[in-house]
Amino acid sequence: MQAKKLxxxxxxxxxxxxxxxxxxxxxxVKPDDIKSVDDVAKLPFVKKQYLRDTYPYGMFAVPLSQxxxxxxxxxxxxxxxxxGYTYEDLELWSESLARSxxxxxxxxxxxxxxxxxxxxxxxxxxxxxxxxxxxxxxxPSSSGNTQRQIELMLDLGTTVLCCTPSYMLYLTxxxxxxxxxxxxxxxxRMGFFGAEPWSEETRKRIEEKTGxxxxxxxxxxxxxxxxxxxxxxxxxxxxWADIFLIEIIDPETGExxxxxxxxxxxxxxxxxxxxxxxxxxxxxxTSMILEKCDCGRWHPRIERITGRAxxxxxxxxVNVFPSHVEYxxxxxxxxxxxxxxxxxxxxxxxxxxxxxxxISPGYQGKTNTDLLASKVRxxxxxxxxxxxxxxxxxxxxxxxxxxxxxxVIDKRKV
Ligand code: ADP
Ligand code: ZN
Numbered sequence: 001m002q003a004k005k006l007x008x009x010x011x012x013x014x015x016x017x018x019x020x021x022x023x024x025x026x027x028x029v030k031p032d033d034i035k036s037v038d039d040v041a042k043l044p045f046v047k048k049q050y051l052r053d054t055y056p057y058g059m060f061a062v063p064l065s066q067x068x069x070x071x072x073x074x075x076x077x078x079x080x081x082x083x084g085y086t087y088e089d090l091e092l093w094s095e096s097l098a099r100s101x102x103x104x105x106x107x108x109x110x111x112x113x114x115x116x117x118x119x120x121x122x123x124x125x126x127x128x129x130x131x132x133x134x135x136x137x138x139x140p141s142s143s144g145n146t147q148r149q150i151e152l153m154l155d156l157g158t159t160v161l162c163c164t165p166s167y168m169l170y171l172t173x174x175x176x177x178x179x180x181x182x183x184x185x186x187x188x189r190m191g192f193f194g195a196e197p198w199s200e201e202t203r204k205r206i207e208e209k210t211g212x213x214x215x216x217x218x219x220x221x222x223x224x225x226x227x228x229x230x231x232x233x234x235x236x237x238x239x240w241a242d243i244f245l246i247e248i249i250d251p252e253t254g255e256x257x258x259x260x261x262x263x264x265x266x267x268x269x270x271x272x273x274x275x276x277x278x279x280x281x282x283x284x285x286t287s288m289i290l291e292k293c294d295c296g297r298w299h300p301r302i303e304r305i306t307g308r309a310x311x312x313x314x315x316x317x318v319n320v321f322p323s324h325v326e327y328x329x330x331x332x333x334x335x336x337x338x339x340x341x342x343x344x345x346x347x348x349x350x351x352x353x354x355x356x357x358x359i360s361p362g363y364q365g366k367t368n369t370d371l372l373a374s375k376v377r378x379x380x381x382x383x384x385x386x387x388x389x390x391x392x393x394x395x396x397x398x399x400x401x402x403x404x405x406x407x408v409i410d411k412r413k414v
Contacts, residue, residue: 005270013276017061051081072120073221086274093224097130103231108135115163117143122225127162143402146174161191165198166405183211196404197323201330236301283309315353328383334363343410353388361395
């Protein structure tokens with residue numbers, strides 16, 4: 001089925017998108033060269049830069065009269081890119097995410113509060129239509145207005161919440177201040193968190209504090225938006241094999257890597273026609289799991305995203321991923337999950353990395369902050385091979401985020 005769908009989409013893109021025709025001609029491949037799934041390796045990769053170069057419609061494979069919706073990426077790494085959908089593309093997107101939500105345990109009886117931003121960002125409408133497709137009750141609360149979110153949750157009996165993991169942390173903290181214990185005072189039983197990197201430790205904290213199942217969801221606007229998630233086993237994110245063909249490649253050489261090897265995720269959407277995505281380089285670092293899942297499904301899985309190839313920063317020659325900083329911080333129980341990384345240069349021009357982290361409310365005034373700072377510094381050093389400066393801040397002094405968190409502030413001039 002994958003081979004058939006791959007042949008179809010490559011041929012479709014070649015015939016209908018000027019971009020793909022030139023691209024494949026230059027690479028010396030013809031649609032006829034693609035016969036099996038393995039032949040995908042003959043095709044060149046599609047990179048974010050091409051979407052920027054052909055902004056806004058240059059890569060589309062159907063006339064605008066067949067495009068029924070546009071979205072734009074959030075622009076984490078530069079100028080936003082525009083994605084377009086035919087009616088069938090929207091159905092495929094909803095189908096994929098609805099299946100994932102079902103696999104995680106959402107049913108028709110659920111009340112889904114969708115606190116992803118509605119608008120150009122794909123999170124809001126993506127979850128909205130997937131929830132409806134599933135037959136659940138969708139509350140389009142969108143992002144922001146935290147007090148109202150919590151009131152809605154109580155009044156409407158919300159059982160499933162969709163938002164970024166950083167917003168979930170904030171919402172939990174906010175509820176506490178309102179005197180509401182999510183675990184005992186609400187019906188909430190599950191959350192779909194993603195759109196930004198988060199760690200296994202953050203999952204543990206969310207689950208312990210709120211008593212819910214925290215499910216990891218994944219997507220990028222180019223592959224439609226949020227499209228896939230973990231199943232109820234929470235052991236990797238299933239990519240539906242009839243909708244996606246996934247590969248893991250060495251980001252340097254472009255060579256395909258084997259099961260379990262860490263590299264960049266490359267996704268081909270088998271069917272999306274408005275803006276075909278064939279061998280899309282996501283920039284996200286993960287590895288693949290091909291064995292059967294305990295849920296009974298064979299659909300391939302990816303491990304939690306450990307970082308973005310372009311998210312990584314270099315401090316004195318050492319590669320650092322924000323997710324590793326987060327992981328290390330979570331090993332120190334006296335500090336909270338709110339942190340920020342500031343990169344700067346000293347008077348000698350050497351990189352200085354400062355990690356600001358809040359003390360956990362329970363330890364405030366009871367712990368010597370100098371000692372705590374050195375404990376955090378030693379922990380970070382052992383995980384990162386870089387020695388950062390550490391600043392211990394009061395609870396609630398760092399910014400909170402309604403959408404994607406911005407954790408790294410790079411003040412260095414190139
Ligand atoms: P932008 O590239 O502008 O942020 P998107 O809004 O499409 O555009 O964001 C997609 C990116 O968000 C992914 O490539 C990935 O880096 C990140 N992301 C999405 N979900 C997750 C997740 N569950 N874990 C880690 N990163 C994620
Ligand atoms: Zn599974």
